[in-house]
Amino acid sequence: MHSWRSRFAIRGAIGLVVVSAMVGACGGGTATEVPPGEQTGSLTVLDWSGYDAEDFWADFKATYPNVDVAFEFGISDADIYGKMKAGSQADIFHPYTGWLQFYVDEGLVAEIDTSKLTNWDAVPDSFKAIGQFDGKQYFIPWDWGFTSILYRTDKVEGEIDSWSALMDEAYDGHISMWDDGPAAVTVSSYIHGYDETAITEDQLAAIKQEWTDQASLNIAYWAAESDLVPLMQSGDAWVAYAWQGAYATLLGEGVPVAYADPKEGRNSWVGVYGISAASENHDLALKFLDQKLGELTGNNLVSLYYYGSANGDVMAGITDETLKEAFSVDDPSILENTNFTPNLTAEQRDAWTAMWAEVKASQ
Amino acid sequence: MILARRAGAPRDARSADPRRRTFWALALPPALALAVLLVAPLLFMAALSVRTDLSGTLLAPFAPTLKHYAQFLATPGFIRSLGISTLTALGVAAAATALAYPLAYFLAFRAGRRAAFYLVLLLVPFWTSYLLRVMAWKLMLGGEGAINSVLMWTGIVDEPISALLYNRGAVVVTLVYVWIPFAALPILAALGRVDVRLHDAAADLYATPFQQFRRVTLPLSLPGVIAAFLMVFIPTVGEYVTPLLVGGTSGTMYGNIIQDFFTRAANWPYGSALAMVMLAGTLVLVAVGLRLVSPRRLLDR
Amino acid sequence: MPVGRRPRRRLLGGYFWLVVALLYLPIAILFVFSINANNTLSFPLEGFTLAWYERLFETPALLRAVRNSLGVAIWSSLAATALGAMVAILLSRFEFRGKGALTGLAVMPLIVPYVVLGVALLVLFRAFGVPLSLVTVGLAHTIVALPYTTLIILARLVGSDAQLEEASMDLGASYPATLRLVVLPIAAPALLSAWVTAFTVSFDEFALALFLAGREPTFPVYLYGQLRFATTLPVLIATAVLLMLSTLTLILVTERIRRR
Numbered sequence: 001m002h003s004w005r006s007r008f009a010i011r012g013a014i015g016l017v018v019v020s021a022m023v024g025a026c027g028g029g030t031a032t033e034v035p036p037g038e039q040t041g042s043l044t045v046l047d048w049s050g051y052d053a054e055d056f057w058a059d060f061k062a063t064y065p066n067v068d069v070a071f072e073f074g075i076s077d078a079d080i081y082g083k084m085k086a087g088s089q090a091d092i093f094h095p096y097t098g099w100l101q102f103y104v105d106e107g108l109v110a111e112i113d114t115s116k117l118t119n120w121d122a123v124p125d126s127f128k129a130i131g132q133f134d135g136k137q138y139f140i141p142w143d144w145g146f147t148s149i150l151y152r153t154d155k156v157e158g159e160i161d162s163w164s165a166l167m168d169e170a171y172d173g174h175i176s177m178w179d180d181g182p183a184a185v186t187v188s189s190y191i192h193g194y195d196e197t198a199i200t201e202d203q204l205a206a207i208k209q210e211w212t213d214q215a216s217l218n219i220a221y222w223a224a225e226s227d228l229v230p231l232m233q234s235g236d237a238w239v240a241y242a243w244q245g246a247y248a249t250l251l252g253e254g255v256p257v258a259y260a261d262p263k264e265g266r267n268s269w270v271g272v273y274g275i276s277a278a279s280e281n282h283d284l285a286l287k288f289l290d291q292k293l294g295e296l297t298g299n300n301l302v303s304l305y306y307y308g309s310a311n312g313d314v315m316a317g318i319t320d321e322t323l324k325e326a327f328s329v330d331d332p333s334i335l336e337n338t339n340f341t342p343n344l345t346a347e348q349r350d351a352w353t354a355m356w357a358e359v360k361a362s363q
Numbered sequence: 364m365i366l367a368r369r370a371g372a373p374r375d376a377r378s379a380d381p382r383r384r385t386f387w388a389l390a391l392p393p394a395l396a397l398a399v400l401l402v403a404p405l406l407f408m409a410a411l412s413v414r415t416d417l418s419g420t421l422l423a424p425f426a427p428t429l430k431h432y433a434q435f436l437a438t439p440g441f442i443r444s445l446g447i448s449t450l451t452a453l454g455v456a457a458a459a460t461a462l463a464y465p466l467a468y469f470l471a472f473r474a475g476r477r478a479a480f481y482l483v484l485l486l487v488p489f490w491t492s493y494l495l496r497v498m499a500w501k502l503m504l505g506g507e508g509a510i511n512s513v514l515m516w517t518g519i520v521d522e523p524i525s526a527l528l529y530n531r532g533a534v535v536v537t538l539v540y541v542w543i544p545f546a547a548l549p550i551l552a553a554l555g556r557v558d559v560r561l562h563d564a565a566a567d568l569y570a571t572p573f574q575q576f577r578r579v580t581l582p583l584s585l586p587g588v589i590a591a592f593l594m595v596f597i598p599t600v601g602e603y604v605t606p607l608l609v610g611g612t613s614g615t616m617y618g619n620i621i622q623d624f625f626t627r628a629a630n631w632p633y634g635s636a637l638a639m640v641m642l643a644g645t646l647v648l649v650a651v652g653l654r655l656v657s658p659r660r661l662l663d664r
Numbered sequence: 665m666p667v668g669r670r671p672r673r674r675l676l677g678g679y680f681w682l683v684v685a686l687l688y689l690p691i692a693i694l695f696v697f698s699i700n701a702n703n704t705l706s707f708p709l710e711g712f713t714l715a716w717y718e719r720l721f722e723t724p725a726l727l728r729a730v731r732n733s734l735g736v737a738i739w740s741s742l743a744a745t746a747l748g749a750m751v752a753i754l755l756s757r758f759e760f761r762g763k764g765a766l767t768g769l770a771v772m773p774l775i776v777p778y779v780v781l782g783v784a785l786l787v788l789f790r791a792f793g794v795p796l797s798l799v800t801v802g803l804a805h806t807i808v809a810l811p812y813t814t815l816i817i818l819a820r821l822v823g824s825d826a827q828l829e830e831a832s833m834d835l836g837a838s839y840p841a842t843l844r845l846v847v848l849p850i851a852a853p854a855l856l857s858a859w860v861t862a863f864t865v866s867f868d869e870f871a872l873a874l875f876l877a878g879r880e881p882t883f884p885v886y887l888y889g890q891l892r893f894a895t896t897l898p899v900l901i902a903t904a905v906l907l908m909l910s911t912l913t914l915i916l917v918t919e920r921i922r923r924r
Contacts, residue, residue, distance in 0.1 A: 081629045086787045397769045594812065634780070
């Protein structure tokens with residue numbers, strides 16, 4: 001049906017093989033590499049819905065216009081992990097902190113040679129470290145953000161300064177928590193000072209009870225920001241666990257909201273890209289990852305979709321006031337008081353998600 | 364009974380039956396489709412349900428374990444959820460079928476030649492994204508939505524009614540609302556078997572309209588009613604989209620739990636075990652129910 | 665004609681139109697928002713505009729997704745109707761040993777959660793090297809629509825019409841000819857119902873399409889992806905409304921033609 005496409009792919013693959021052979025023979029010189037404008041081939045990216053927009057890979061599109069990029073979709077980290085396990089044809093995938101260890105353990109992700117990345121220096125070291133395991137770089141950080149409590153300033157008296165606001169009966173029927181077990185464990189850890197990486201069985205049982213009691217205080221759980229924004233906008237929800245994307249969106253809509261700075265510290269997450277160990281387009285995929293870190297892409301990410309970019313130069317160049325507020329660009333102390341999501345082990349993942357399922361079923 | 368079968372007519376696929384070749388032509392395509400697209404996945408699901416976890420190569424041999432089934436039995440919340448979801452599904456199916464019957468009757472006997480048009484008219488809204496339609500409903504039913512605004516403005520209530528949305532009741536009402544047009548279809552199909560002259564004959568014999576309905580129309584339409592009930596009941600047990608959209612925290616159904624184990628927990632084995640339990644339970648319930656209602660009604664022997 | 669009929673006709677008709685009104689109410693709301701400048705589904709309304717419809721036609725990815733959905737829905741519904749008719753005929757006209765099993769299997773896709781079916785088909789397709797595409801989505805849609813088509817056609821075929829078939833064969837027609845000339849015409853309204861139902865099941869189906877679609881998304885998958893970032897909502901609403909209006913116009917026109 002699309003024989004011309006497969007012809008391109010074959011040509012691209014042959015081209016890559018020839019080039020690699022020549023490069024190998026010449027000892028790694030770049031003189032014989034195909035110029036970017038003429039590079040052909042195809043890539044498949046397993047990404048979250050919405051990230052297929054060209055804004056999010058604008059640099060790659062501009063530099064390698066003849067490469068065909070197609071997207072497969074996943075709706076959550078668990079979904080993406082499952083699809084990779086099932087043998088997805090994707091060359092590249094996009095997981096988030098917390099779920100990264102599994103790909104390394106299961107041999108699903110390939111090691112990355114960062115010397116081939118031209119934009120690598122723009123990435124802060126703390127972000128680089130997120131994609132490293134056993135001293136090897138497996139993932140490229142790309143997008144990041146905060147998690148904190150979002151609340152309607154016209155419905156809530158005073159300021160919210162603690163994660164325990166999510167359990168506060170004063171907001172009965174107007175709270176919205178993210179539908180995620182590990183997130184619930186994280187919040188409880190912040191409130192009670194547990195060590196997130198070493199939750200005991202007793203602690204887990206207490207957490208389960210806590211969230212079982214909390215469940216009836218919610219108006220509804222939210223699964224994606226597109227659920228949360230209408231809930232807060234309509235006034236059904238007054239207090240919510242939220243990423244700053246929702247905060248910026250609501251600010252933009254003129255809804256009176258504030259993003260808390262809890263005493264226990266905000267949570268921060270980082271989205272990364274990795275190359276599938278089964279990919280046959282490793283070098284091309286690497287170029288894609290490199291271009292993902294480009295400035296145009298980073299600026300689009302920040303200004304259009306309100307997520308932070310791993311490219312430090314992009315973040316330093318933000319001028320929009322709404323965004324500066326959302327990212328606390330002018331208040332670097334916030335980043336110091338932020339807890340990054342640690343990676344789950346398989347046992348923790350199973351235990352915490354089962355706990356959450358029981359919380360939901362108990363209603 | 365004027366519609367009785369002719370005695371002695373050969374009806375099965377014995378060698379004397381000239382329809383044998385047609386039988387195989389009719390049987391092979393569905394059998395193939397079902398084997399590849401249903402039976403194989405089901406076997407895979409069953410295999411998954413006795414697998415410890417997702418680690419390792421998926422299609423390699425592994426040591427089976429019943430621990431997921433054991434864990435299900437040890438979790439009263441899940442058992443309770445399955446029970447409530449089943450009861451909810453029974454209620455939704457009964458309500459949808461009952462409310463669909465007048466629709467089917469109207470289309471079969473009152474709509475005349477416009478029946479096909481009216482039928483398509485009923486189904487066309489379902490080609491609009493369900494997500495968007497529910498969004499529009501939520502606009503009406505939410506705390507600051509249209510209905511509550513009107514009620515508050517006219518002074519009927521002082522505070523917005525929160526009971527319209529984000530609870531189990533909202534799930535039930537939405538499900539019934541969504542299923543009514545579909546439930547009408549098998550009933551309509553069955554009513555197509557009713558010759559209108561039967562109605563006239565009944566009237567000639569001085570039957571009241573109610574008697575005519577009870578003794579002629581209803582019995583003939585029963586296979587359609589049963590088909591409609593099954594068509595609504597079976598998928599509703601495992602329903603997850605509507606509870607997710609309008610159920611809030613109290614409207615969670617068993618289907619959500621299964622869904623979550625796949626898409627939020629990457630715990631396919633546990634999710635498969637839960638799905639197998641639901642499958643087995645529903646099949647048993649349907650088999651028992653069909654036997655109770657009438658062993659031969661569905662296939663009208 | 666018995667006197668009791670006339671009030672009941674009005675009652676039945678009124679009930680029908682009430683249901684129709686309730687079904688179309690959310691669509692009317694969506695229509696209102698599709699011609700308003702609001703970015704989100706909330707009041708107050710911000711002024712009339714046709715910009716969303718303009719932008720709809722300028723979004724090739726969106727148009728392609730709609731086209732994909734239409735293609736998948738048409739083919740899978742035809743296949744499901746054909747297979748459903750075959751199963752219905754087998755169950756209502758033949759006696760054979762696997763009858764209970766066939767009934768159970770034909771109905772079973774109703775019980776299997778789509779996420780389980782999607783995962784299983786994904787793994788199996790990949791294990792056999794079958795690339796994911798709209799074809800794989802179509803196959804999945806066919807099998808999940810099969811119970812609906814089977815049940816609807818079966819409800820029509822059970823019982824009495826076997827007499828006509830026997831008469832036809834007595835008169836020398838082969839069974840295939842009988843099926844074609846006697847059974848199918850009688851079952852035609854049910855076939856139409858079944859086909860429209862199968863189309864409906866496929867067109868808005870999301871879970872299986874998400875697992876099995878590969879590089880080309882269907883409209884529900886595309887829509888869900890766009891919803892993630894709320895700014896694209898109005899164009900999506902405009903698309904849904906436009907699809908609805910085109911379909912309504914189509915069937916209204918068909919009805920007008922038929923009536924002439």
